[in-house]
Amino acid sequence: MPNQRTFLDARRRMLGTTAALLGLSTLPRWALANEAAPPLLRVGFQKSSVNLVILKQQGALEKRFPNSKVQWVEFPAGPQMLEALAVGSLEFAMTGDSPPVFAQSAGKDLYYVGAEPPKPLSSGILVKADSPLRTLADLKGRKIAFQKGSSAHYLTVRALEKAGISWSDVTPIWLAPAEARAAFERGSVDAWAIWDPFYAATEVDVKPRVLTNGVGLSNNNSFYLASKPLVEQHPQTVKALFDELTRADAYVQSHRKEAAQLVADFSGLGLATVHRFIARRPVSPVKPMWPEVIADQQRVADAFFKQNLIPKSVKVADIVWKPGRTA
Structure with a gap:
């Protein structure tokens, strides 16, 4: 019966095709994507970049981009990282709110490509447990340590604004986190503005008093920035990076113990410190810049310009990557 055989043969081919498609759907995303990633992908990060x-x-980017050489470069803070990004030593980096403002004001060639949700609990201004400083108003006339151009810099600006203290009424002590902690512990400064995990480590080890955190002052946003060549020539790589970062965040949320151990193994921080700073970190998927976070970042830029802390005003939206378009 040729008609029946023809029908059965066609049905077998259809079932075979369906099975093949179902099999493909179980492959990992990186195996399905037709991505032309750059041959060298240098990623800048900090201990806070969970x-x-x-x-x-986990070696996730090496698996996602098997034809690329992935290099990981650690920095103590955002300003140093964005300088490297601007001069072509990095393709991709993650930092807090203030470093991109200083970089843009200085004419650095980079783009905001994505962000995580706000983390106002993850930064604070610390004083010694026995310090006479009790309110933000008590900061007048004091020495405050922080990394220049960092998120802690903006937190300090906002805290002084709230207290009605002019910038000229305090003495900023420009120090990277490690040096600032040493100065704080020996009493060379009156207060220290800092972010996690340095904030959490100091809470665990030194037992300071928290004069304020970022709530009501700074959203302490985290941004992902990229070089112009990466944005213009490899936009699908940027989107793939977001996929992997969001997957990593889901892992942190669902495997808290294992994630804390991975961070501790890398950073050398104690587990108590890692658990503390991860606990106050919200669910943090990564996605392209959205209107509210752009507006919030513009407030950061405007605050620095108002205090004459950057040489010119900037429009944040001018260097925001818009997926689907060239830069």
């Missing part, structure tokens, strides 16, 4: 640290420890 999602990136997880990806590094």
